[in-house]
Structure formats: structure tokens, C-alpha cells
Amino acid sequence: MSTVQVDTPGGSYPIHIAAGRLDSLAQSIPADATAIALVTNPTVYGHYGERATKALAQTGKRVLRIELPDGEAHKDWPTLNLVFDALLQNRLDRKAVIVALGGGVVGDMGGFAAACYMRGIRFVQVPTTLLAQVDSSVGGKTGINHPLGKNMIGAFYQPISVEIDTDVLATLPAREIAAGLAEVIKYGLIIDAEFFAWCEQHVEALRALDPQAITYAIQRSCELKAYVVSQDERESGLRAILNFGHTFGHAIEAGLGYGQWLHGEAVGCGMVQAAELSALTLGLPPASVARVRALTAAIGCPIQPPDLGTPRWIELMQVDKKTEGGQLRFVLLPEIGQARFEAAPLEALRRVLDQAAVA
Ligand code: NAD
Numbered sequence: 001m002s003t004v005q006v007d008t009p010g011g012s013y014p015i016h017i018a019a020g021r022l023d024s025l026a027q028s029i030p031a032d033a034t035a036i037a038l039v040t041n042p043t044v045y046g047h048y049g050e051r052a053t054k055a056l057a058q059t060g061k062r063v064l065r066i067e068l069p070d071g072e073a074h075k076d077w078p079t080l081n082l083v084f085d086a087l088l089q090n091r092l093d094r095k096a097v098i099v100a101l102g103g104g105v106v107g108d109m110g111g112f113a114a115a116c117y118m119r120g121i122r123f124v125q126v127p128t129t130l131l132a133q134v135d136s137s138v139g140g141k142t143g144i145n146h147p148l149g150k151n152m153i154g155a156f157y158q159p160i161s162v163e164i165d166t167d168v169l170a171t172l173p174a175r176e177i178a179a180g181l182a183e184v185i186k187y188g189l190i191i192d193a194e195f196f197a198w199c200e201q202h203v204e205a206l207r208a209l210d211p212q213a214i215t216y217a218i219q220r221s222c223e224l225k226a227y228v229v230s231q232d233e234r235e236s237g238l239r240a241i242l243n244f245g246h247t248f249g250h251a252i253e254a255g256l257g258y259g260q261w262l263h264g265e266a267v268g269c270g271m272v273q274a275a276e277l278s279a280l281t282l283g284l285p286p287a288s289v290a291r292v293r294a295l296t297a298a299i300g301c302p303i304q305p306p307d308l309g310t311p312r313w314i315e316l317m318q319v320d321k322k323t324e325g326g327q328l329r330f331v332l333l334p335e336i337g338q339a340r341f342e343a344a345p346l347e348a349l350r351r352v353l354d355q356a357a358v359a
Pocket residue numbers: 041043044047070071072075102103104105106108128129130131132135136137138139140141142151168169170171172173176179263
């Protein structure tokens with residue numbers, strides 16, 4: 001088993017990564033816990049619910065199952081309330097622990113429920129998608145969507161541990177693997193050029209979920225994310241670099257309608273666009289842009305952005321949280337492995353966006 005330590009002002013905790021980790025979940029529950037609420041969805045519960053429940057029951061504590069409807073469309077207030085209803089109806093107290101078993105949607109909602117219930121109870125993240133294992137379960141961002149904006153209601157709230165079982169990826173659809181790999185290569189692009197090169201060399205092994213390769217990729221991604229959030233838990237500076245590709249990606253998701261492209265697919269394509277913008281503004285060499293494009297395609301993400309029309313692209317990007325005073329700011333790369341967060345000239349942005357209409 002490998003362990004990555006996360007240290008933030010809001011909490012320090014381990015990330016445990018191992019094949020079969022699901023069977024050891026009892027180890028993540030503190031001795032003084034009065035009960036366990038297993039927050040999940042029917043899809044994940046169908047695959048792994050019984051194993052997780054059996055493992056948690058080894059603590060001798062009561063395990064309450066709370067199943068939420070599957071999907072981003074349910075990452076909302078009425079669904080969150082189902083968690084509070086169940087916790088209150090079953091009289092769980094302040095020493096109860098929430099275990100969030102699922103992808104990023106379950107993790108974000110389980111974490112936010114833990115942040116709010118009785119002003120905060122402990123929770124464990126058990127991420128079951130690759131995206132959740134390398135990204136959303138680490139760093140303490142929790143929350144739900146509002147009809148007027150994605151992830152607009154939430155809290156920074158750290159789990160007491162993250163338990164990653166690499167075996168559960170076997171049941172994940174190929175598109176979800178590609179979407180998770182986009183976030184993996186993102187870490188290389190923004191902070192670790194060697195890791196990016198390693199991903200280039202191991203892309204086939206990663207897509208095939210080769211145990212050694214995927215375990216290393218998850219571990220390195222968690223280390224890099226842990227490093228960034230330990231420097232800047234609340235995104236007042238460095239943490240913003242984790243949004244590389246996301247300003248374009250969010251525009252794709254919103255422009256096409258949520259659910260058309262997976263979040264990670266949109267981010268993958270957005271990284272290619274952000275690399276093109278980096279070439280125009282910071283002089284990222286054309287050969288590096290070609291490497292970003294080639295690896296994004298090789299992991300199975302689309303690299304041709306949808307033709308939303310340049311004015312619509314700009315409009316969509318302006319509602320992104322990364323605008324300040326109306327000026328568009330981007331995470332840009334002077335070279336692979338380094339990132340800066342800065343405003344880009346509109347002319348350069350238009351040139352990148354115009355290409356979306358050309359293909
Ligand atoms: P998801 O949670 O919707 O999971 C994708 C699908 O896979 C779902 O249908 C789910 O039920 C299913 N699934 C999960 N594990 C499975 C498994 N092992 N086998 C088979 N099917 C499985 O999507 P996601 O990509 O994991 O997460 C996306 C969410 O994460 C978004 O809401 C996004 O806003 C959020 N997010 C949060 C952060 C953060 O820092 N908190 C970061 C990135 C993304």
C-alpha cells in the first residue's frame with residue numbers, strides 16, 4: 001500500500017492507495033465513532049456496496065446506507081436534503097462518520113453533508129472513479145450545484161482519510177477512464193514535466209489499467225495535488241493552477257449542455273486550447289503544444305473543440321469563476337511543467353477560438 005499525506009490548515013490526513021483497499025475500510029473509522037453513514041448511489045452500491053458494508057461492519061458499529069440518485073443532475077439541494085433526512089430520522093449524532101463511496105458527485109455531496117450536519121461531522125472519502133481518485137476526493141472542496149451555476153454552494157471541508165481501491169476502476173466505462181486520465185496529465189503539465197513524459201511513455205498501460213502504471217499515476221497525482229493544496233487550501237493563489245484547461249472546459253460543458261461531454265473530456269480538450277493560447281501569449285514552443293495535443297488524443301479525449309462560435313465562447317467564459325473585474329484570466333504554460341495564472345489578450349484568445357470553427 002502507498003500512503004500520501006495531505007497537510008492543510010483545515011486538516012491533515014492520509015490517502016491510502018492499494019488494490020483491494022475496500023476490504024480494509026474498517027481501519028479508516030475512528031474508535032469513538034458512534035455510527036457510520038454510507039453515502040453512495042445505486043450504480044456504485046450495485047458493484048461494491050456489499051463489500052464496503054461488510055468491511056465497515058467489522059467495526060461493530062451500525063452502518064446506515066444512504067443511496068442518492070446517480071448523476072450530476074442530482075448534485076442539488078433536494079438530493080442533499082435526503083442525506084440530512086436519513087441522518088436525523090436515524091438519530092445519528094455528532095460522533096457519527098460519513099463514508100462517501102462513489103465518484104466525484106457522491107464525494108462532493110457526502111463531504112458537504114458532513115460539513116453541514118450538526119455543524120460538521122467527520123467523513124471518509126472512498127472515491128471509485130479515476131477522476132475522483134486523482135482529483136475530487138483530495139483537497140477538501142465539497143458542494144452542490146445551483147440552478148444558476150455549477151458548484152456554487154459549498155464549503156472547504158477536509159476528510160479524515162481518503163481510501164483508494166485501484167481495483168474498482170475495472171468496472172468504469174472507458175470514457176470515464178479517459179476523463180480521469182485528462183486530470184492525471186494535467187498535473188504533469190502544470191507542475192511536473194518528468195511526470196508528463198512518464199505519462200507519454202506509459203499511455204497504453206494507463207488506458208489498459210495496468211496495475212503498476214495506474215497505481216503510480218494515482219499516487220503521483222495525489223502527491224502533486226496534496227502539495228498544491230497544502231500551499232493554498234482556499235484557492236487564494238497557487239491552487240488556481242489546478243484549473244488548467246478548465247476555463248475552456250467549463251465553456252464546452254455549459255455551451256453544449258451539461259452531460260454531453262464528461263467534465264474530464266472537456267478539460268482535456270480545454271488543455272489543448274490553453275496550450276495553444278500559451279504559445280501565443282507566453283511562447284510555449286509549438287513542439288510542446290503538439291505533445292499536449294498528442295497525449296490528450298492518446299488517452300482517448302476529444303481534441304477538436306465544438307464550434308460554439310467565438311462570441312458565445314467568450315460569453316460562456318466570462319461567467320466562469322476565474323474572471324475578475326470582467327477580465328478573462330487563464331492558467332497558461334510558459335513551458336511544460338510550469339504554470340502561471342494571468343490575463344490573456346483578447347486578440348490571442350480570439351485566434352484560438354476561431355480555430356474551433358475551422359476544423
Ligand atoms: P460521477 O460521480 O458522476 O461518476 C461517473 C459515473 O460513474 C456515475 O454514473 C457513477 O455512478 C459511476 N461510477 C462511479 N464509480 C464507478 C465504478 N467503480 N464502476 C462503475 N461505475 C462507477 O463523476 P466523476 O467524474 O467521478 O465526478 C464528477 C464530479 O466531480 C462533478 O460534479 C465535479 O464538479 C466534481 N469535481 C469535484 C472536484 C473537487 O475538488 N471537489 C474536482 C473535480 C471534479
